[in-house]
């Protein structure tokens with residue numbers, strides 16, 4: 152697994168912006184650290200000469216200059232940091248999405264949509280917040296602390312007094328080392344439980360229609376409630392530890408201030424230091440409390456963000472299962488035969504073979520029908536053809552070439568796959584049909600719609616081919632959805648068309664018309680039809696019957712009827728059903 156360095160890479164490519172932002176904020180803080188010194192001098196002046204108009208004017212102008220200088224420079228620096236944070240968020244989300252598009256189906260079957268959404272939403276935001284706030288406050292606090300210490304050292308305040316007063320503050324680094332790892336561990340738990348909640352919400356929303364029909368809302372609420380409870384529990388554990396940590400810092404700051412008042416006051420009474428020095432010292436120490444508290448906040452936020460950053464880096468390091476060989480060539484499938492020889496396949500993480508010793512030849516231009524019980528391996532067979540999963544080397548050849556030697560693009564571009572439950576996007580029906588090539592002419596979209604027998608329905612939709620589907624759009628029936636997705640397969644006019652149970656939701660008359668259109672439009676092109684109904688495949692040049700991953704029968708409709716096997720008994724049952732229905 153190649154380690155990813157999301158944040159480091161980003162910082163490397165934006166270093167100039169970082170340096171500029173840091174410089175602006177650094178100068179702003181150096182200017183601000185003059186503030187106690189000016190007030191100290193003011194006090195000494197007051198003591199020496201009493202209050203005069205000139206003193207008031209001079210010091211107000213100096214303070215105004217400090218205020219303006221700090222405000223402008225700090226504002227610009229802060230803007231740059233925030234901008235960097237937002238750009239990081241944008242860049243990371245794009246990078247994640249690009250990465251998602253490279254991952255294989257097996258990754259998606261292991262990770263729910265909600266979990267993936269959580270990476271894009273929660274984790275990226277956690278890192279961005281820590282980045283903007285972290286950089287901002289770290290620079291502010293560190294520069295301010297250094298400037299304050301420098302100003303104290305070059306002032307007339309004795310070093311031993313400074314050392315004693317600053318002593319409690321030295322405990323802070325130890326507190327950080329002690330609390331840091333626990334904060335990070337608890338933050339990882341919070342992020343994980345957020346991911347679980349998003350996953351659960353996605354599942355519950357997706358299944359809301361089923362839930363409603365079965366009136367099982369309490370179960371739904373219970374399931375979601377559990378994930379929310381888990382977040383609360385994990386967040387409270389995190390809050391407990393961060394609160395202790397954050398309370399400790401101001402306490403140490405206050406302690407140092409008390410020491411300065413007691414010890415500094417004593418030295419002032421005995422004239423070891425001036426009243427102005429005493430005022431400056433307390434102001435300096437007061438000025439150190441905020442940056443110290445900010446450092447605590449930043450460390451907490453950084454620890455939380457580290458947990459998210461680790462999750463993101465791990466995700467970006469996931470390699471797709473299906474990788475193209477460096478020597479892969481684009482294949483031309485126009486006149487390619489398909490050969491399967493001794494093909495045995497088991498899904499990753501499964502001990503059972505989904506396909507066993509498949510030997511099959513599909514000559515180009517022919518129609519293959521595949522039938523078999525549910526779970527017999529029909530879909531698996533065509534997934535291997537699309538290389539959604541990898542068949543063992545040497546077991547599947549297309550046009551004489553091993554499938555592993557073909558580029559994925561050439562393979563998938565020349566095969567049209569129509570699944571049983573084709574997904575339709577929230578766009579117009581026209582765009583859904585022309586999904587493969589958005590600029591297809593309306594004529595070709597209409598032709599595909601006619602071939603898949605959805606044309607007449609579309610004419611009745613409110614905006615016909617421009618009718619918007621999906622969320623806040625028009626809802627199609629199951630059969631209409633299936634035929635729209637079939638039109639998507641027709642319009643591609645690919646050398647190989649695979650219909651995976653794609654006419655299961657249409658009535659017998661429509662099915663016959665679709666099959667007839669298929670035969671007309673796909674002369675000399677390879678077509679693979681998976682079906683449960685014999686009526687959908689009986690015209691095929693060759694039919695295979697799959698049972699528990701094995702080909703148990705192979706031949707034409709007539710040949711298989713003549714055999715004493717699954718096909719003939721299936722035919723008898725389905726015929727009986729048809730006769731019964733017709734007799735009703």
Ligand SMILES: Nc1ncnc2c1ncn2[C@@H]1O[C@H](COP(=O)(O)OP(=O)(O)OP(=O)(O)O)[C@@H](O)[C@H]1O
Pocket residue numbers: 260498499501505523524525526527528529530531532
């Ligand atoms: N992603 C997967 N991971 C593990 N096992 C799987 C996966 N997909 C399918 N299977 C298993 O492989 C076997 C064959 O499944 P396949 O989907 O090919 O059957 P099918 O004949 O198409 O079924 P149906 O007619 O119900 O669509 C089944 O036992 C199924 O549980």
